[in-house]
Amino acid sequence: MASLGYSSDALNFNPKTFDKTLSTLSDNVDVTEINDDTSDKDEVAETTTTTSPLSNVSSVLHTKISRKPATVVKSQGSFLYTSDGAKIFDATCGAAVTCIGHNDQRVRKAIVEQLDKVAYIYSPFFTTEAAEQLATELTASTGGKMSKVFIVSSGTEAVEAALKMARQYFTELPQPQWQRTKFIARKQSYHGNTLGSLSVGFHPGRRAVYESILAQNVSHVSPCYPYRGMRSGESDQAYVARLAQELEDKFQELGPDTVCAFVAETTAGMTLGCVPPVPGYHKAMKEVCERHGALYVLDEVMSGMGRTGTLHAWEQEGVVPDLQTVAKGLGAGYAPIGALMVGDKVVDVVTHGTGSFVHSQTYQGHPVACAASNEVQRIIREENLLQNVRERGEQLGKLLQQRLSDHKNVGNIRGRGLFWGVELVKDKATKEPLDPSEQTTAKMHQIGMQADYGISLLPGSGTIDGKLGDVVVLAPAYNITSADVGLIVDRLEKVIKAVLG
């Protein structure tokens, strides 16, 4: 869990004090409305009654070291089955990952077939059909605008590769610009958990312990967060112009020719709580970068590969990045995979420079991960799932508004495609946030996981400043049905009422 964009605080609440709250809440909650097919519950419970007496002891370094989370023993479609008999609707695809649902037999077959051919090669020495095919499909999906793909095993690794590629680009220009050593990124962003990616990301709670060893060459500007960032009466245009001016000012402060790149999530993910950009935002920000010769890097690890309704989230923004990172929906969780996609301009410079990317990893282009990913992407295309993302997404957004917007603690509902955030506040009129010591979204996550509620929700906290600001995020599978949309909203509403009344 610590590798995700949301605050680990959101899950690290104090169970001692919470257990009491939970039992009180459970006593007060009417769970009879839950329309859950529990036919598989007994079967799962039966298969797990033989667990060892040591089953609560774990050698895994879990997020909360002394607390072992529920054990999943089976998964199918959008459902997870735990060893204690709960059947949970996975309304978040884990961390926006399992986008075609669990246990897909086509992907299983593709993985086994790849294992029968070749499980591993060392990428400087060999390539595979699986890697070639994945890279070809990905570049084709951008109309060739991104012309090379560097395949890694996670979103973090893709971001690290992007930072290095950006730097390398400037050292290999016909007139090298060695002075370009700095990056500008955004507050309340998440780009991964290695020191480099954590340095460009900005979550005060997550960075605090490591602050003194994070890279000092990164500056952060305001995110695009209309609910809290837009002034009263301000138009979209004026807000965008103000954010672009802030970026311009940052370039001027740092020295415009010292900046390698601006890095941003196309639609903000967990750290801000699922916020799509205001129209024209990315165009305006990219113009500032172009004016100063810096690269435009879009991190689509969470918002890309179809999550927001188009394969690449930037397609909806009228911009093309110079570098793009993807992961999560790329392999849908069937294998760890991420990728850096490199735009033509950068490829051209590096090809005519040293002719190689000064970066590599042992598991780069892993054949089994590529084979899984190829099949996942084929399924998304053949089953026309992006259309379903758009249609079910619209339905989900409307239903969330209808059912939740009148709730006294629901301050803002925002999202795009099948990526929605519900920001909770103490006072709707003033937008005063909830008291962080209440650990509201953590409670929601925990209650949702109980068999009576049966929904997995992504809890976010610290969305305003790293400490204040609570959001619950939904990111269900691309193949959910209309009935699933109803189920998600029913259960979310029930959880919100259980925790906030």
Ligand SMILES: Cc1ncc(COP(=O)(O)O)c(C=O)c1O
């Ligand atoms: C936008 C973004 N970038 C990067 C990452 C890091 O990806 P991973 O956890 O696969 O390393 C995440 C993970 O949540 C993310 O949301």
